[in-house]
Amino acid sequence: MSGEFDLISRIAARVSPRPDVVLGIGDDGAILRPPAGSELVIVTDTLNSSVHFPESTAARDVGWKALAVNLSDLAAMGAAPAWCTLALSLPAPDDVWLDACIDGFLALAARHGIALVGGDTTRGPLSLTVTACGFVAPGTALRRDAAKAGDDIWVSGTLGDAAFALREVLQHRSCADELRSRLDRPTPRCMLGQSLVGIARACIDISDGVLQDLGHICVASGVGAEVRLDALPASAALAAQAEGMERWRLQSAGDDYELCFTADPARRDAVSALSESLGVRLTHVGRIVAGVGVRVLDADGLEVQLRRGYEHFG
């Protein structure tokens, strides 16, 4: 391999510029010009091999996903993506793997106009930590602590495809491409998140499972929630593979990178209009109630016990 410093130059040469980047990759730090009158949102997420993605994941997809999960966090805050850093640990030098990983990373970065401005490359077990920055108008960021009893609960896109694909991969079974791509190349809901500012009350991205992530909104907001399992949106591909309790388990297992948000029922028309204008399915899956905890109901309104999602040290 060409060495750490060549590697850094090679990455730097492929990054798209932004006018607010005074100095990007290649110094001790990047120099950036935040826009006047904005608040800055910072998010960070790590992907470890075999924990956050199967070892068999293509390098290009690893790079894509490392950025995607962070863009998803920015989306959940309603922030417009701006800059990111990538800290990458690799067990051994591998130019081919690395170029493909950076390709995937930068392909997604270009879609969202986010500039890679710095990073660190070190020797160690395969791991990627991305930190991403975005902007919001002051006081407008979407937070977890803003839900109110009576709010509708909404979910974007469909849930469970990634969890189904992960199960198949881990059991060495083949899996339809459209399901596998939900696992390997999640679509961060950046435009949706920014458009929800002024419409949504609370918002979170679904990484650990919709019930667990909604639970974070409830704890932060001091409210409870009721979710109708049969309302959870499923793709046709997933619906063809799993139904009933099996499907619900997959739909609350996590790795979806959809948004879960609450909104005043008076804003239903605005939510519908947004769904139409962005071409993103938005599904009403329950409501915020007074109290604590997330109650999970089946089609008959009976309470169901379900594992709540993924916890690293649970």
Next chain:
Amino acid sequence: MSGEFDLISRIAARVSPRPDVVLGIGDDGAILRPPAGSELVIVTDTLNSSVHFPESTAARDVGWKALAVNLSDLAAMGAAPAWCTLALSLPAPDDVWLDACIDGFLALAARHGIALVGGDTTRGPLSLTVTACGFVAPGTALRRDAAKAGDDIWVSGTLGDAAFALREVLQHRSCADELRSRLDRPTPRCMLGQSLVGIARACIDISDGVLQDLGHICVASGVGAEVRLDALPASAALAAQAEGMERWRLQSAGDDYELCFTADPARRDAVSALSESLGVRLTHVGRIVAGVGVRVLDADGLEVQLRRGYEHFG
């Protein structure tokens, strides 16, 4: 262990607040208010167990060092520390280890007034990635590309203590505390870095060895350098343990987290005054010349061949 989410709350409760942190740990992202009219500097560095610190390193020191190496990068840019995130991968839940690690991290954070505003805790081989943000007045950041032929080359503090301690630890030999602490608890030169704005031309922090890091200044600035090995500052503790070529090798091995900077010889008085006012040793070790590469000279002015420092994939 108490679980991922309790852990996050426990960390959040111990962080010192800053007035420019609108929302800290606990949401999808932190919300921050950059000061008007400043540029933002972002740095990121990873520490992997057995690569960046010996496995035997105390948890408290691991936390300290993870932040220290990033503060050192901010110092090298001349930036005032403000906010940071910590992405931490742990192989298994361990409340005691984690509390000690966070103690070390937050002890150093409090010294420099930097707020921990977010992070990620995941399962995986022990690894810490910190991203830190600071501020500089527009156009004043210290960069690698600003050295000019004729500049003096300066180094802060002393070099080689950490490399000596690492060698002793890896060979299971005991080592004086004052040397071991240079390895485990480096002192980032934050005040020095900020004070060098307007005095230094180019600046870098010494993580990979003074000759290699100075080489980065040379490449970025399109100049060469001459360094006198006998001028490299050594602590009394190191001088008592190693001399001549052995000492020079240790002094150019890295992990020092001192600053190496260049300045116009006309600024020698300013550099001396700064050394005195901050109580930080600043040593003139060579000069920037026209040409390329770093020439290394012994006490007689004869060229010496030395390994240039640490490269992860070299």
